[in-house]
Amino acid sequence: GIQVEQSPPDLILQEGANSTLRCNFSDSVNNLQWFHQNPWGQLINLFYIPSGTKQNGRLSATTVATERYSLLYISSSQTTDSGVYFCAVRGSNFGNEKLTFGTGTRLTIIP
């Protein structure tokens, strides 16, 4: 099956810093989602981005499908950005709706 790797596994930053999280995947995909899991366990949709670039406030994401990676950028970090960030992909074979998750990047923002 498709493999998803995220880096770095852990990241500790001062409030106000910028960060880049990476997601590599092993095969062609027709769906890529970025999620933020908050300390209460809720999984929040950040981006649906199978290709191209999107921005939402201080967050933006870029997926280069031909090179099989995606990047999540967080600018001017706030303590509420802390949590685990997951990348999940769906393979491009027909009828496959299953998402495969990476093991996540744990982000800690220090005041």
Added chain:
Amino acid sequence: DVKVTQSSRYLVKRTGEKVFLECVQDMDHENMFWYRQDPGLGLRLIYFSYDVKMKEKGDIPEGYSVSREKKERFSLILESASTNQTSMYLCASSFWGQPQHFGDGTRLSIL
């Protein structure tokens, strides 16, 4: 906004009990999913359903069954709960080819 509602945030059950986890979505999505999340293992797919009364096994279906009698409701059943089924359970739903939306999760402890 999509609303995926899981019946309990926290649940404590005893070994051998039959356990029902309920999930309801309000967006008329065809697809519904059950995942479990464990430290170091990420999110893994247990079962999914693409229509009423239809189900497909995911990566780790052993020890679980599911029921989808109505389009909006997808139930996960632990026939005889065991301690290794202590985990965080997450339900999701989607239209075909569209992003998955997750509920808040149920933290299940089996004593």
